[in-house]
Amino acid sequence: METPMTPAQLKCWFDSEAFEQLYHTDAPLGAWLDENGSHFALWAPTAGKVVLNLYPDGGESDARRVISMRRGARGVWQHDEVENLSGVYYDYDVTVDGETTRTQDPYAKTSGVNGHRGMMVNLADTDPQGWAQDKAPVKPAEDVIYEIHVKDFSWDVHSGVPEKLRGKFKALTLTDTTLDGKGEIPTCLNHAKHLGATHIQLMPVYNYGSVDERKDDDSFNWGYDPVNYNVPEGSYASDPHHGEVRIREMKEAIMAMHKAGFRVIMDVVYNHTYYLKECCLFKAAPWYYYRQKADGSASNGSGCGTEIASERSMVSRYILDSLLYWAEEYHIDGFRFDLMGMLDVPLMNRIQQEMDKRFGKGEKLLYGEPWAGGECSTRKGTELAHKGNMKALHPSIGAFCDDTRDAIKGSVMDEMSRGFVNGGGLEAHKLEHCIRAWAGEWGEFKVPFQTITYLSSHDDWTLWDKLVCTLDAKRNFTGCCEAVIRANKLAFAMLTGCQGHLFLLSGEEFGRTKEGVKNSYNVTVKINRMDWQRLKKNHDLSEYYRGLIALRKGQPGLCDKSDKAGERVLESRQMAKDVAAVLLDNGRHSRYPELLMIFNASDDEHAAILPRGQWAVLADGESSFLWEKPATISDTAEVPAMSALILGRIKA
Secondary structure, eight states, X not given: OOOOOOHHHHHHHHTSHHHHHHHOOOSOOEEEEETTEEEEEEEOTTOSEEEXXXXXXXXXXXXXXXXXXXXXXXGEEEEEESSOOTTOEEEEEXXXXXXXXXXXXXXXXXXXXXXXXXXXXXXXGGOOTTGGGOOOOOOOSSOEEEEEOHHHHHOSTTSSOOGGGTTSGGGGGOOOOBGGGSSSSBOHHHHHHHHTOOEEEEOOOEEESSSOXXXXXXXXXXXXXXXXXXXXXXXXXXXXXXXXXXHHHHHHHHXXXXXXXXXXXXXXXXXXXXXXXXXXXXHHSTTTTBOBOTTSOBOOTTSSSOOBOTTSHHHHHHHHHHHHHHHHHSOOOEEEETTGGGSBXXXXXXXXXXXXXXXXXXXXXXXXXXXXSSOOOOOTTOOBOSGGGGGGSOTTEEEEOHHHHHHHHOOTTOTTOOOGGGTOOOOHHHHHHHHTTTBGGGSSBSSGGGEEEESOOSSSSOHHHHHHHHHOTTOOTTSOOHHHHHHHHHHHHHHHTSOSEEEEETTGGGTOOOTTOSOOTTSOXXXXXXXXXXXXXXXXXXXXXXXXXXXXXTOHHHHOOSTTGGGGEEEEEEEETTEEEEEEEOOSSOSOSEEEEEEEOSSSOEEEEOOSSOEEEEEOSSOSOGGGSOOEEOSEEEEOSSEEEEEEEOOO
């Protein structure tokens, strides 16, 4: 009997060209139905034996049948049945070096409760009525991405969502909800539409491990702990026990969002998994899917305990297969990659190319976080998709811009760190870089199309909480401090002036608070929920956001994402301490050939000397709807403390 390889030896073997030549395969994997019956295929190249177990349900029942699978070519274990096994649950017993473990199918399309068993499913049976005709709305001229979490978005009792649907996929089929159901103030998707959002980014909706699907309670997690990559999360379904339900209800939600005019972005986490040795990827092929240190131990570039080896060919195949499945079967319109800086550049470029090939150039929007959570242990020569390598990526692949975020409000690493709007100052040349989206010769990005311009996301403090930490001595997170309101408005006015794709955390527009909790990934849903009463309380702030979003959509100088966009910045100037201005070429299909944006973060009013000519007042620190009936000024303009002024040059 051969001595089993150590983890360090396995690392060398899996990284070798010889292993790739022996075991890479493009053969079908997973479980599927066709006219010839039912088929099962598991890639387990190091296994000595694989057994297929068939069950009547996805819970704790005993196996109805136990079948030894046959080993085929390139490490694929197979079994075929003439019978249609739709609705039958299954898992595998995989024996490696004499040790047997029970595992879910990495390619499972749905599962029983908590994802322990896969389910053979006829996907056509899960299509809601009208699904064949479902399609995304036409790509908007300007993107406004709105990030939501399925559970916290509708959990609030004031959301206008019926109690039994709160926190579920079903809540996303409702597009006419209002505060307390009174028909006055829009909530949930109705609010997002009213605000001007064009894309809904769903935080993880694949099956994750930190919430018990059997409990319909207030347990909560963001979901960045993948268990089954190709299975919808069961806690968002009305019935997590029957595998077809979660698929159908997620499709219903996507179809409803499409009908409401939204494109749908899915947050995906291919950089790490939940507990290493409990994951189906590890059980099917121990260590193959994971990066290791030289001694064979698990690398932890994610900061979450594990690190996926995307540079290995069967891992990259798995990731690409998964993405294409979501795009094709669920009509997903784009993907946000968690810790994209841990995935390799060739894989990311291949994903973009395959999406363009199958769905049309630019039809699927791809972007991610251009950083990691720690040091990665990659195969020699691997180029990762981090911030420093953005120019090696396809120009359609975007990334979050932390430089603009931190310049405006302060670093996320320190609650007391300050940006321009809360006393940290900002030099004119740095403001220029923000306006230009840090693209071309002015930063890491190739073009502004690559730049996700944002102030806050689910990570770290909400914008409101960050401003409270730095501006409110009482740290009253649920209050309504005037200094915080003004700083919030100024921050968004600055963001509106920056090129790139506009991105918002849901609720940012009405002062969303998590009561000072920096990373709320596992705190109660009470802390995380969208408090829809704050929308009424801070309605003026939300309307300020809405007006600026509408204004931005009509200004070519702000929406330009081409390689020439940076040239639109004609001049930037430090007018005084904490007062900066930018003059922007706004030509081509605009009634205003130039825009002048003045940002005053000081405690004093500033008298700004204007360039020659007549200027229309489009927005100021109080109202963002002045562009509807703009007043005309010339020579000088008074810019109140802690406010912005946006002007459009009137054609002579």
